[in-house]
Amino acid sequence: MLEVKNLYCSYGSMEVLKNVDFKVDNGEVVAVIGSSGSGKTTLLRCLSFLNKANSGTIIFDDFKKDITRLKKNDIMKLRSKMGYVFQDFNLFRNMTVRQNILEGLVTARKMDPTEAWKIVNEMLEKVGMSHRAEYYPAQLSGGQQQRAAIARALAYNPEIILFDEPTSALDPELTREVLAVMKRLAKEGTTMVVVTHEMSFAQEVAGRVIFMENGVVVEEGRSSEFFTSPKEESTRRFLRLSMQEQDYVI
Amino acid sequence: MNERLLGILVNSFPRLLLYLFKVTIPLTVSIFTISVILAFILALIQVLDIRVLKTLTRIYVWVFRGTPLIVQMYIIFYGLPSLGISLNAFPSAVIAFSMNYAAYMSETIRAAIQSVPQGQIEAGYMIGLTYGQIMRRIVIPQAARVAFPTMFGSLIGLTKDSSLAASITVVEMFKTAQQIASKYFEPFALYCEAAVIYLMLNTVLTLLQAFLERKLTWKQPKEESEKIPALQADTE
Numbered sequence: 001m002l003e004v005k006n007l008y009c010s011y012g013s014m015e016v017l018k019n020v021d022f023k024v025d026n027g028e029v030v031a032v033i034g035s036s037g038s039g040k041t042t043l044l045r046c047l048s049f050l051n052k053a054n055s056g057t058i059i060f061d062d063f064k065k066d067i068t069r070l071k072k073n074d075i076m077k078l079r080s081k082m083g084y085v086f087q088d089f090n091l092f093r094n095m096t097v098r099q100n101i102l103e104g105l106v107t108a109r110k111m112d113p114t115e116a117w118k119i120v121n122e123m124l125e126k127v128g129m130s131h132r133a134e135y136y137p138a139q140l141s142g143g144q145q146q147r148a149a150i151a152r153a154l155a156y157n158p159e160i161i162l163f164d165e166p167t168s169a170l171d172p173e174l175t176r177e178v179l180a181v182m183k184r185l186a187k188e189g190t191t192m193v194v195v196t197h198e199m200s201f202a203q204e205v206a207g208r209v210i211f212m213e214n215g216v217v218v219e220e221g222r223s224s225e226f227f228t229s230p231k232e233e234s235t236r237r238f239l240r241l242s243m244q245e246q247d248y249v250i
Numbered sequence: 251m252n253e254r255l256l257g258i259l260v261n262s263f264p265r266l267l268l269y270l271f272k273v274t275i276p277l278t279v280s281i282f283t284i285s286v287i288l289a290f291i292l293a294l295i296q297v298l299d300i301r302v303l304k305t306l307t308r309i310y311v312w313v314f315r316g317t318p319l320i321v322q323m324y325i326i327f328y329g330l331p332s333l334g335i336s337l338n339a340f341p342s343a344v345i346a347f348s349m350n351y352a353a354y355m356s357e358t359i360r361a362a363i364q365s366v367p368q369g370q371i372e373a374g375y376m377i378g379l380t381y382g383q384i385m386r387r388i389v390i391p392q393a394a395r396v397a398f399p400t401m402f403g404s405l406i407g408l409t410k411d412s413s414l415a416a417s418i419t420v421v422e423m424f425k426t427a428q429q430i431a432s433k434y435f436e437p438f439a440l441y442c443e444a445a446v447i448y449l450m451l452n453t454v455l456t457l458l459q460a461f462l463e464r465k466l467t468w469k470q471p472k473e474e475s476e477k478i479p480a481l482q483a484d485t486e
């Protein structure tokens with residue numbers, strides 16, 4: 001469904017992504033893992049055009065184009081099929097949870113307010129935030145803010161949702177409630193790309209795992225095989241370290 | 251206090267109030283309105299990074315912040331006639347003040363706009379908003395909240411600074427006090443009286459500021475948040 005080929009991206013003179021190929025199929029949950037600074041966020045930002053790539057090809061269903069030659073219109077159209085959940089939520093601070101979710105429907109998509117209102121209620125229900133609909137972000141816990149942000153991304157029914165470390169700003173308790181929502185989405189067949197440090201989540205929920213290091217994809221595989229029998233030495237080292245870390249936390 | 255002095259003070263009070271409402275406040279309000287609009291345009295030019303205009307804006311801010319207001323007023327009121335442009339005292343004061351205040355306020359507004367986290371702008375793009383919608387619905391409301399205390403401070407400053415207009419013959423409250431003072435040879439009493447009136451005006455404004463700031467936070471009291479709200483995010 002979504003695919004990039006030969007993706008290159010840099011900040012100034014520093015090359016961050018080097019010849020990355022990346023593909024997500026319909027209904028798939030793909031976990032992207034790798035140490036800090038390996039380029040995971042940059043990959044998601046290139047996929048959603050928040051960063052300009054240096055070169056590469058983007059394919060979305062039957063749309064295919066050089067990623068550096070997208071028109072404003074192309075970007076608008078492709079983004080309308082994507083949801084993006086940020087590490088630090090990025091809720092609009094001047095709007096309540098409800099208004100945050102309505103915004104993509106009523107302002108962006110000119111949907112009938114009564115209709116949008118119904119969808120918002122459904123989304124709030126889905127992420128367990130109905131009782132906080134009229135709260136402003138400043139009045140919510142991190143976990144509640146992230147669940148609201150997920151509802152905002154879900155509301156316009158995107159074909160794929162990109163998550164960038166959705167729980168790394170949260171403590172374990174709050175992490176659990178956000179992961180529970182994401183698990184539910186996965187079960188419903190939502191197509192998701194999840195950058196995460198939560199190895200157990202990747203293991204349990206993702207169908208496929210991608211391991212990045214220094215801006216290249218080092219290894220990828222079905223999560224059942226990936227965690228039990230990683231092929232590359234660097235993957236093994238990374239997994240060993242992160243599993244250890246997790247033992248400490250628990 | 252002797253009876254004569256008391257009489258002067260009591261008799262002059264309504265006259266000072268008259269000039270407060272007839273001149274000082276209209277002067278302040280027109281200057282504030284014009285300079286906020288002008289400052290907003292100047293700030294937007296810089297935020298939107300419009301090439302040539304941006305350079306002109308920087309030069310404008312540099313010149314008007316770098317020269318004294320009273321000199322700007324003298325240039326407009328006493329200087330321009332020699333170039334064939336004669337303006338009355340009141341509009342001269344409005345123009346000079348507005349241009350000067352706009353230079354300062356544009357910096358406040360620009361900083362406020364840039365204080366809104368980039369992440370919210372990106373989130374706006376991802377849910378399908380256009381740049382214009384993001385500015386109107388997300389950035390500017392939050393920037394307004396950030397800029398509000400400083401802008402209100404400028405308004406309070408302006409009520410007092412407006413007395414500078416007396417120097418180019420605008421008869422506002424202070425100038426009126428001056429006239430009465432020299433008529434009765436009671437400068438101390440009359441200037442104190444003028445000071446008290448300024449203080450009263452700004453006490454009201456300060457209370458108003460505190461009230462508005464409470465209104466402007468994005469928090470709801472708990473009781474209110476339990477109520478079922480009206481459909482708010484409809485139009486536009």
Ligand SMILES: Nc1ncnc2c1ncn2[C@@H]1O[C@H](COP(=O)(O)OP(=O)(O)OP(=O)(O)O)[C@@H](O)[C@H]1O
Pocket residue numbers: 011016034035036037038039040041042043
């Ligand atoms: N805005 C930026 N300007 C310059 N360099 C950047 C910028 N953002 C990221 N980088 C650099 O790009 C590289 C990849 O960063 P990226 O954020 O994609 O890593 P990441 O895998 O998401 O790391 P983390 O797990 O810490 O989030 C890093 O070396 C980082 O220093």
Ligand SMILES: [Mg+2]
Pocket residue numbers: 040041042164165
């Ligand atoms: Mg990252």
